[in-house]
Amino acid sequence: MLRIAKLPIAVFALFILVFPWTARRIPAIEHYPDIMVFAGIYCLITIGLSLLMGYAGQISIGHAAFFGIGAYISGILTTNYGMNPWACMLIGMAVTAVVAALVGTPSLKLKGHYLAMATLAFGIIIFIIFNEETQWTGGPDGMSGIPGLSLFGFEFDSVERYYYLVWGVVIAAFIFTVNVIQSGTGRALRAIHASESAAGAMGVDVARFKILVFVYSAVLASLAGSFYAHYLNFINPATFDLFFSIKLLIMIALGGMHNIWGAIVGTGLITFLSNEWLQYFEEFEVIVYGAILLFVTVILPEGLAGVPGIVKGWFRR
């Protein structure tokens, strides 16, 4: 049986709980909770993407666009129309679901990696729209003044409060996804990955499942976008470009594609690398990502999530 152990999830949740409290006391990492908010936002995207890529075997190079749609819908509806941020979040997710179904359906009905090409084109189109529809999006300069979040009078106005909000949602999404993986639905997804024709012959509606998972991953990306917009209070198109989509793939590849934990580990690492540890490299950080991708593909095809298995293998010998 594919079982994902509960203990590591509990340990991880505990770590998330105490991290800000610890970081506050160590000057060198005082600002880490802020980076962790971004890591959490990106984790929301990669959890869904990991289900799509690692379990259902489909590649998307357009998730930056879904991330952007969520962010811009939240941004535009709250600043221009004064709507409730939570309602905007839900609207963003609903719109993204429809858009993802429209983009995904034609390509997911085919066998092979057509989704990668369709999402690549889609991502570029959406990026152009963010840049050109100046009256709505503010164009390349972006839009500012997006309000923060509050719930029943409780303002998520500090880094720590937002941290707990985002990571609470991440852990909920993580557990939901883990449950899906361990269920008959997850089994059907892995079956599709192994053999589409056999899965079909066993009654699995292959196209419907691929679309469903694609839509689910897009909706999570949209939710992440809304959180991003309300945290930074400012968005501009550069955040949602093609390179960000690729960065998401690097996160998953580094963490390990066939393991849902890989999404968390890879995203955490890459976020800290790009927001903190690679600051000295400036534009050259791209080279580091290239090196990471190369290293992982050649040396660690299972990603970092595969390392415990390798270490266990050494001890068994």
Place this chain on the structure above:
Amino acid sequence: MSAGIEENVLELQGVVMTFGGLMALSNLNFKVRRGMIKAIIGPNGAGKTTLFNVITGSFPPTQGTVTFNGRPIQHLKAHKIADRGISRTFQTVELFGNMTVLENVMLGCYTRIRTSFMASGFVLSQARRKEKQIRENALKILKFIGLAHKFKDLADSLPLGEQKLLEIGRALASEPELICLDEPAAGLNETETHVASSLIKAINAKGITVLLVEHDMKVVMNISDEILVLNYGRKIAEGPPEDIRNSPRVIEAYLGAEA
């Protein structure tokens, strides 16, 4: 016919399948009576696997109708046909190699018991109950096919003979009325072949109709009630084994015309 139960589980009428200019099946008509073991034989390239692919919905026939339990199914997708009660195995084993033996059979139960995406995400008690049911069904089937002791192994790690059995088990898990076995004995040694043919008989004894493509003539002659012979996509003979064995047209197709 009483109470809508058709005597013939499966009926093909005027089925034509062309790939570009190649006619893989031409105007094929035949019936499969409920509860029988029917074998389809013929030289390589006769269209046997194509016929299976048409019946199970891998691709729709160019022309003609396929009727299952009195209803046309030729326009349905593979998963819909599986839901109706036709299951199959593949000539080249198509197991889910990255999954365990048990999981492979559990997936086979998918046609009968399934949980929605949302229900599985929230692990509702109903979803948990279903999962338990699926597991029990799958274990029962593993016992039936004699692979219960290997339930934890990865499907890829089994020897070919057991992989073939597992494929049959997975097909059985969908509780089919008609099971299509594509060369279940291909590549097996004598002992394994014997196991496979007794399993096919045992499946048939449960009341499941069997449609069988097989090259091993000993197996075919021993277990089938009726044989259909194809050559170049045409039916050249149909009848009980003893008739087929002595049919000059069949001998000609296999050995070539006598000089």
